[in-house]
Amino acid sequence: MAFKSRNFPCDGCRVMSLEEFKQWLKKFDSDKDGRISRKELSRAIRTTGRHWFSRRRGKEAIDAADTNHDGFIEEDEVEELVEFALKHLRIKIVPF
Structure with a gap:
């Protein structure tokens, strides 16, 4: 499944x-x-072209977004990943 993504120059x-x-x-x-x-x-982080330290970034992302501290990101915690995605993965979440 292809996803529409838009790049801002x-x-x-x-x-x-x-x-x-x-x-x-x-x-x-x-x-x-x-x-x-x-x-x-x-x-997922590796597929963004951010190969360096992807394991560490994965841990940092879990730490940043896992509000119930169970070690996983559930559907209701995905929104917590938005800031991390912009800062570390160069993925910008915008309303369409």
């Missing part, structure tokens, strides 16, 4: 809506449990 960010971001993350839910683990998130 001024900052080079990949741009997508929150729904597109959620769908993009779902692609990495390898065990289909509806949650994103640190390992799954690290794989």
Whole structure:
């Protein structure tokens, strides 16, 4: 499934809506449990071209977004990843 992403030449960010971001993350839910683990998130980070320290970034993302501290990102915590995605993954979430 292809996702529409828009690049803004001024900052080079990949741009997508929150729904597109959620769908993009779902692609990495390898065990289909509806949650994103640190390992799954690290794989997602590698696909953004941010290969360096993807495991550490995965841990940092989980720490930043996992509000219930269970080690996973559930659907209701995805919005917590928005700031992290912009800062570390160069993914900008915008309303369409």
